Every structure is written in C-alpha cells, then in structure tokens.
Amino acid sequence: MRLLFFALLLPTLLVAADRPNIVFIFSDDHAVEAISAYSGGRLNHTPNIDRLAKEGMVFENSFCANSICGPSRACILTGKHSHVNGFLSNEKARFDGSQETFPKLLQKSGYQTALFGKWHLVSDPTGFDAWEVLPGQGSYYNPDFLQMDGKRKRRPGYCSDIITDLSLDWLKERDDDKPFLLMCQHKAPHRNWSPPARHLTKFDEGDLPLPSTLFDDYANRAGLLKEHEMGIDEHMYWGHDMKFHGKNQFPGAFSSGIPNGEYRRMTDAQKRLWDAAYEPKNQAFIDKMKAGQLSKEEVVKWKYQRYIKDYLRTVQAMDDGIGRLLDHLDATGLSENTIVIYSSDQGFYLGEHGWYDKRWMFEESFKMPFLIRWPGEVAAGQKSRALIQNIDYAPTFLQIAGVEVPEAIQGESFLPVLKNKGYAPQNWRESIYYAYYGERTHHVAAHDGARTIRHKLMHFPRTKEWQLFDLVEDPQEMQSLHKSSEHAEVLGDMKSHYEKMRRQYGVNSAAIPVSRLTEGWWQKRQQEKDRETSKGPADLLFLGDSITQGWEGPGYETWQKYYGSRNAINLGFSGDRTEHLHWRLEKGNFKGIAAPKVAVIMIGTNNTGHLQQSAAETAAGVGEVVAKVRERFPKIKVLLLGVFPRGAQPSDPMRMLNKAINERIAALAEDDQVEYLNLDQSFLDEKGMASKEIMPDLLHLSPQGYDIWAKAIEPKLIKLGLPAL
Ligand code: CA
Numbered sequence: 089m090r091l092l093f094f095a096l097l098l099p100t101l102l103v104a105a106d107r108p109n110i111v112f113i114f115s116d117d118h119a120v121e122a123i124s125a126y127s128g129g130r131l132n133h134t135p136n137i138d139r140l141a142k143e144g145m146v147f148e149n150s151f152c153a154n155s156i157c158g159p160s161r162a163c164i165l166t167g168k169h170s171h172v173n174g175f176l177s178n179e180k181a182r183f184d185g186s187q188e189t190f191p192k193l194l195q196k197s198g199y200q201t202a203l204f205g206k207w208h209l210v211s212d213p214t215g216f217d218a219w220e221v222l223p224g225q226g227s228y229y230n231p232d233f234l235q236m237d238g239k240r241k242r243r244p245g246y247c248s249d250i251i252t253d254l255s256l257d258w259l260k261e262r263d264d265d266k267p268f269l270l271m272c273q274h275k276a277p278h279r280n281w282s283p284p285a286r287h288l289t290k291f292d293e294g295d296l297p298l299p300s301t302l303f304d305d306y307a308n309r310a311g312l313l314k315e316h317e318m319g320i321d322e323h324m325y326w327g328h329d330m331k332f333h334g335k336n337q338f339p340g341a342f343s344s345g346i347p348n349g350e351y352r353r354m355t356d357a358q359k360r361l362w363d364a365a366y367e368p369k370n371q372a373f374i375d376k377m378k379a380g381q382l383s384k385e386e387v388v389k390w391k392y393q394r395y396i397k398d399y400l401r402t403v404q405a406m407d408d409g410i411g412r413l414l415d416h417l418d419a420t421g422l423s424e425n426t427i428v429i430y431s432s433d434q435g436f437y438l439g440e441h442g443w444y445d446k447r448w449m450f451e452e453s454f455k456m457p458f459l460i461r462w463p464g465e466v467a468a469g470q471k472s473r474a475l476i477q478n479i480d481y482a483p484t485f486l487q488i489a490g491v492e493v494p495e496a497i498q499g500e501s502f503l504p505v506l507k508n509k510g511y512a513p514q515n516w517r518e519s520i521y522y523a524y525y526g527e528r529t530h531h532v533a534a535h536d537g538a539r540t541i542r543h544k545l546m547h548f549p550r551t552k553e554w555q556l557f558d559l560v561e562d563p564q565e566m567q568s569l570h571k572s573s574e575h576a577e578v579l580g581d582m583k584s585h586y587e588k589m590r591r592q593y594g595v596n597s598a599a600i601p602v603s604r605l606t607e608g609w610w611q612k613r614q615q616e617k618d619r620e621t622s623k624g625p626a627d628l629l630f631l632g633d634s635i636t637q638g639w640e641g642p643g644y645e646t647w648q649k650y651y652g653s654r655n656a657i658n659l660g661f662s663g664d665r666t667e668h669l670h671w672r673l674e675k676g677n678f679k680g681i682a683a684p685k686v687a688v689i690m691i692g693t694n695n696t697g698h699l700q701q702s703a704a705e706t707a708a709g710v711g712e713v714v715a716k717v718r719e720r721f722p723k724i725k726v727l728l729l730g731v732f733p734r735g736a737q738p739s740d741p742m743r744m745l746n747k748a749i750n751e752r753i754a755a756l757a758e759d760d761q762v763e764y765l766n767l768d769q770s771f772l773d774e775k776g777m778a779s780k781e782i783m784p785d786l787l788h789l790s791p792q793g794y795d796i797w798a799k800a801i802e803p804k805l806i807k808l809g810l811p812a813l
Pocket of ligand 1: 117156157433434
C-alpha cells in the first residue's frame, strides 16, 4: 500500500517545483464597466487591475453560470453548474464542502492552498491549508473574521486593506519549497458600498456620466422585468445605501427600513471622517428637497451619483490593495512563475436599466471580469474574445498545475486559449448556458438561457416567455426579437443551442428545486402553512398542486368528512410543478411537523400542462419529491398516486403524457414504505372517457370527484398505518 502511494505521488512531486503559483484575486459584484482596462476609463481608473491587462490578457466574453454571489463561487470551486453543485441560490443554501473542488485537488497534488476574505458559502471552507473568512456578507469597517478554530476575531481597519494584509502575511510565511494557490477574495464593491476614509471624497468634483438606460421603461421585453425590486428610483434605503442618518425624511423618494450598519461599527475617529465627508452633501440635498427644488427625475439622478461614487470608491480601495500585492510579487521575484488572475463573482448594474444589483441574464451582471497575467506563457497586452465561463476556471487551473481534470467537471479548460494568443481553438464551444433560480430578494423571476458571441436567448418558465437579443445591433438589450419574423431562424438556432446545452449539462428543470417566492400569493400560502403545521401534530400530509389544493374548495365537505379529525394537512399549491414541491420539501413549509404517518403525493400534471415536459423528465422530478419526503421524514409511509388523467379522451396528448409518467413512477414503489396507486379507473368510464360531472374542466375535480378520490384511497391509508375513521 505504502509503495503504491509513493509510486503515485512521486511524479507529481518531481514536477512540483516547476508548477506555477496561482494568485486568484476575486471580488464581489465588480462590473467590467468599472475597470478601466475594459471601459477605457469612462467612469474610473483602476491602475493596478489594469497592470494585469497590460502585462497579460483580458477576456471580453467571460460570463457567469448563475449571476449571484454564493452560486457563482460554488460554480468556480467545483467547475459545475449550480444544479449539479447544489448551491442554486443564496436563499437558505449551504455549500456541501465534501464535494470535489479545485483547491482540494491542487492541495492533494502538493500545492499549498490559502483563502482570505469573502467566502459566502455558509459551510466552512474545505481544501485550504489556511483560511480566514468573513462571516456571511462581512463588514467594510472593523470586520469580524471567522478563524479555522471556529472563533471570530474582529480586526480593526478597512476590509479590503485587511484582506490584502492577510494575503501578504501568508505569502511571507508560507513554505517556499511548494507551489501555492492563494485566493484573495474581497468584499468590495458589494452593497452597501462603504468607502474607506482615504477615498471618501474621491469623485466629489463633479457628476459622473449617466447610463443611457437609467430611465428604462422595460417596453418591448418580458413583463416580468417590471416586477424587479432593484431600482435606483424606488429601492434604495435611506440609511444603508444612501448614507443618511436618522429617520427617513422623504419616504416617497427613499426606502426606509435599514440604517447604515457600517456606521455603528466605526470608531469615533472613523465616524468623524465619515460625517465630515457625507454630512455637508446630505444637508445640501435635504435643503433642496425641503425647498421643493428637485423633480422626481433629479432625485433619481442624485441617488445614482451617490450610489455610483460610493461603489467606485470601494473599487479604488481594492485596486490599491491589488497594487500592493502585485508589488510584493514583483519585489520577491515571485511574479515570474506566478499566474495572477483578477475576476469577480458576477457583474453588476451600474444604473443600466435603472438598476443596481445583479441576477438578470443581461450583459452588465452576466459578464464577469477576467484578466490573467502569466509571464512567459501569456503574451502581454492581449485581448481574447473566446467564450469562457466561471465553470471553466477549475479545469483551467488544474490543467495549468498538471493535475488531471475529473470527468465530472462540466467546464472546459481554456489553457489552449491562453497559449494561443486568446484565440479559441477550432472545436471550442459556440454557446454558454446560464440559469438563475429565483429568490424573494429583489424579485427577479427565475430564468435561464443561452448566449453565443452575437445572440442571447432567455426563457422565463413562469410565463413561458422567450426573449431574443441581437447584441451587435442592440448591445443594451432594449428590444426582444423573439416575435420578429425576420429573426425566426436565429430564434430556432438559439433554441437548439439552448436545448443542446441543457442535454449536455443534464438540466432537467423538473428535478431541480426552485421556488415561486416572487409570486406574492405563493409566499403568503407558505407562511399560512407554516403557521398551520406549527400548531400541532400532523399525521397525514397531502402534497401536490391545485388538484390537492382543491380539497379546500370543491373538496371541502369530503375533506371534513374523511380527514377533518385525522390531523391532516393540505400542502397543495396551485400551479406547482415537481420542482416547486421539491423546493418546498427542502426549504419550505414543513415547519413544526414532527413525524407524520402518511404522505399522499400527486404531482406532475403541471409539468405536462405548462411545459409539455417529457415523461422521463417529469418522472425524475416525481422521484426527487418522493426521495425528499423520505429523507425529511425517514419513517413516513408514502401513498404515491398516478398523475390524474386529463383531457376528454384517451388520445388527448396531455393525457398520454401523464400516462407515460405513471408508467415510470409506478416503479418508485420499491419497498414497503411506498405504495403506488393509479385512480384512472375510478375517474373515467370503461372507454377511458372523462366526464364533466367528475372533472368539470377535464383537469380539476368536482365535489363528486373528491368523494371518489377519498373513497378510493381510504383502504390504502389504513394499510399504511393511518388509524381508521
Ligand atoms: Ca456578488
């Protein structure tokens, strides 16, 4: 055993000395528009990030797989899309640190690995010899850091400076004999954009240019865009974002609610400098407002200036730190054999479309900066237009380090692009896949899509809308062309890219948990059900969609008769598909339920009705639901019902789809914990025809239908251990 171990290890150790070091400098929410190497300096200058551009390569078509903090980081670490690495959104998520990551593989191959700064994946970092990370979002002023021993340490000073110092200290103390990976991960320029003392008045001398789409009315695109809660006009907090003290004086113009938590963390000396910078400007604004001198539009412009200047001030401080880090690498001679990368977890809206924040698949947040310096390997001053994505970082780093790239990684190494002056090799990907899974925060609807060098396709499953943009003709994405007959062929091509990638990456939306929290009534029903389930014992659960929810409507009398006294809970949510029930089982409304005896599950007809999903996909989604129920309540018995028939006759295409789902899910009754039952014969006549007496709209049940349902399952419920009526 020992011999074998050495035999495997020896070749790696031999080449270890030649393997390049990797310094991965990474920030949070940094849009390319705020990096002068990309923008030409329209807004600001980032001289130190620009050093990487001058001495290395800039990627102009670098994108994320899911434009939000935690998910992007999980994609980078694993080289896999969100639905595979499991970190789909920031909402109640926790990174499974037991999975394979590129730092772990580098560490195993002999690299020293270290991580300092923002982590944001809830579980402790794994795969690092040294780490010190901010808890959650962390703070700009006098931040706390989580230590490897589980303790917290408050460090005086400014966050970006401290993260740079921690990185430098580690570089100085590390073992010189081994190659290293250093991940220096900044909080900046994340909300609430609190600048350090030295840059508090930078940009004070005048106004910065407004983005041309600041007053976007979202015409000619999906109606869902208007539902956002990330507008500079309406969703900036008086204290937290706009840096005013005290109570919101103009509730019509500012969101109140959250004060500036950073201010509370400051020392008196820090507060004095802060107030000296902000208070005169704040007072001037308040005076003008009180005098009625500012129109609604002027207020939005003022808020934009406050926002963009603070954002850029935090960028400046981070850029200072990057300069110190690069200086150290130069001074110690490390630069020669060290790859330095600058990237950010996603981009950000700097007022484009009237927004701050990220999430949407529009360019400003979809795009990630990616600059790389690698002396001797990457020629200086190069620009690449190759399509790369954050899932590509892991395989690229591994290949650079001479470590075999695991099969399970979904990204592609772009080492060939680096070695080929930025040109993509002939067989390089033509499109990339994107998916955002929705969160309550900021109300951005779930969507996914595909992007090629020229076009972008977006899909919103909630409304089944497509969006198509020509990024050459319409770089600001103001006009969707999905209905344009001239673009029918492009639309078709983009849809085939989209479908091809979904197959390639194993995207089955029926089996990926997704919330509907952006829909108010759904969120409200969650809360109501939370209250209901926390009240007392629940022996019998009904899980499903509107047909199950209908026990509260046409099925009410039957429910009372059969289940009114049996501690039963109706967890049917109208319009839910398998993926929504899956989400509810993971993160939703099962609060307080201790040990239910039986769950009746009937789900899948909306996968058929809304999306005409294949039976195999929907059945896999039902399988996930059953697995989740069993995981959640290990002793529960499951009565899995075949998806009810729909449509008038057996030849109805939707009926046939449901039938095909049922043929597959019957196999889920694999042990005595799950019983499968198909009620088709109870609802249909001998020829398989549906009647309007039982199914008035040929989908939902009448009171008579609910009576049939209850009678048909009663013997099974008793068999599965529910006390008899
Ligand atoms: Ca972020």
